Amino acid sequence: MSDTIFGKIIAGEIPADLLYEDEHCIAINDIAPQAPVHVLVIPKRGIPRLVDAVDADQALLGHLLLAAGKVAEQLGVQDAFRLIINNGEGAGQTVFHLHLHILAGAAFPEGHM
Ligand code: 5GP
Numbered sequence: 001m002s003d004t005i006f007g008k009i010i011a012g013e014i015p016a017d018l019l020y021e022d023e024h025c026i027a028i029n030d031i032a033p034q035a036p037v038h039v040l041v042i043p044k045r046g047i048p049r050l051v052d053a054v055d056a057d058q059a060l061l062g063h064l065l066l067a068a069g070k071v072a073e074q075l076g077v078q079d080a081f082r083l084i085i086n087n088g089e090g091a092g093q094t095v096f097h098l099h100l101h102i103l104a105g106a107a108f109p110e111g112h113m
Helices: 005-010 055-075
Strands: 018-021 025-029 037-043 081-084 100-104
Touching (some): 018 055, 025 055, 037 055, 055 100
Antiparallel strands (some): 025 037, 037 100
């Protein structure tokens, strides 16, 4: 558990719009959506940034991708969604508990940004 807002949400200390939960992660609606669908997939075990993950986290990282796919299907956006991980302050990371953004429901800009 991390000492961040996501750690508190996972601990049930702060409410969130829970869309999905399994043994290793949850998915919640982002509080400030940047697209019609903006969901966060958050591991229950907090890793601050992607680069802080180690070999022992391999299964968890794979699990998060599979969970993101399941959530996309659950929301009916499996044919058009984008996954984003912001790593580090310079990339816009504000919560230092690794999470994946699922964005969908709007036209995507071309390219990777
Ligand atoms: P980051 O910029 O770290 O990649 O993404 C953090 C995301 O968490 C932001 O999109 C922000 O809107 C969202 N967020 C921050 N605080 C809360 C909260 O208390 N509840 C929920 N559901 N989302 C939050």
